[in-house]
Amino acid sequence: MRLSRYFLPLLKETPSEATIASHRYMLRAGMVKQDSAGIYIWLPLGFKVLKKIENIVREEQNKSGAVEILMPTIQSAGHWKETGRYDAYGPEMLRIKDRSNRELLYGPTNEDMITDMFRTYVKSYKDLPQSLYHIQWKFRDERRPRFGVMRGREFLMKDAYSFDVDLESARLSYNKQFVAYLNTFDRLGLQAVPLRADAGPIGGDLSHEFLILAETGESKVYCHSDLLDMKAPGYVSEKDLQKVVDSRTSFYARSDEMHDQTKFEKIPENKRLVARGIEVGHIFQFGDKYSKPMNANVQGADGKVNPVMMGSYGVGVSRLVGGIIEASHDEVGIIWPKSVTPFGVGIINLKVGNDEVDKVCEDLYEKLKNSNIDPLYDDKNDRGGQKFARMDLIGLPYQIIVGPRGLGEGVVEVKVRLSGKKMNLTLEEAVNFIVNEYTSET
């Protein structure tokens, strides 16, 4: 993309409402624009990142065996009355009436709807287990939206639902999602900690929440520090699932509400970690909580009819955009992990109009495009300082700086955003370096 033809409305000054880094930078880097409290327009740069995160979440869901569907944002109140949640959910649910005075709502979650869908089709244990997910916009009428997209009212969420014939099988489905979450957050460049959680308003027996550590996090985290050193498991066969899950859940790791100081103090003192975190995922097993009142029953091999055993698994996709920035920024701007960066590399032309500089930039631009690097070429006729500051702010992992001074010696400058390290390389070397950075690790 050529910057001169892109839509990137940057702000030099920080809007007064933004108090945390991710909110400040998302506004300044032209990623989002607030339309009303907790509701945002996703501008091109922000939208690209959102889609990249969404795709990683999708790929890991697919790998786990979950199947994608898409449920509507607007739901009928009927299903919610059947489970008793219409009254239980409270004012955070946005209730709407249509022209015929029918009661509708903008979905804050989808257990009721999917259970209704499931029961009309599935009657036999032979069709189980089943995991379905969708990635869809939700609405919760928060009393106090804040922190930009981290706590919006409208937000993009992946929610998966598992259906099993018994609790033992349901545990397997739960574990698959648990492992999928470890892999998902790893690919997003995040260190996510699974905490034992309270099932909360969704209800259930077994539950974990996944938090990324950040000073601005809303939850307090107490955990064994070795948990942070564990690497993502990658592919895990069914027979090893429980072992992998146990290897994480055996560590003490809890949020404020579930904290048990006595148990915490059994951890060696130098391994006790108290930090703050941002919740980016939450998984629940809740058995027949919805299937029973909704008569979502299946017939087993023994001929008996029982409610299907369910779980649900959420990831805050739009919240992750902010969460990643909280976890990865410095005093001048964002530092994107390679997996979600809106562009692979920024090319800075320091002297637009100079034949040689223009030619080298165009050459780099074409070569990188053809190597699937998706470069952003700053071809605007601005001063150097402005270009550097701009590129640092939007946080692409690599920059290639092309100017007459370097070209006089036959080199361009490659800058690594994270380390600040700069290298003088020939044009070919620069292209090879960037391509290699994106292919050497997955």
Next chain:
RNA sequence: CGGGGCGUAGCGCAGCCUGGUAGCGCACCUGUUUUGGGAACAGGGGGUCGCAAGUUCGAAUCUUGCCGCCCCGACCA
């Protein structure tokens, strides 16, 4: 939901107390000189001062009502 605050140009703000027809910085447009870490000078465009009613000869400024937004706390993915 408790407590506090703010709505004046795209962004950041002053003016309001003490009423007289709107200003500063950044951004934007034109020109000149510049050009390797957010350039300088000159000229210029952009506002029903959140909305409505009231007081007044006259309201950004005073009064009342409404709307919107933010911050702290409690709550939440």
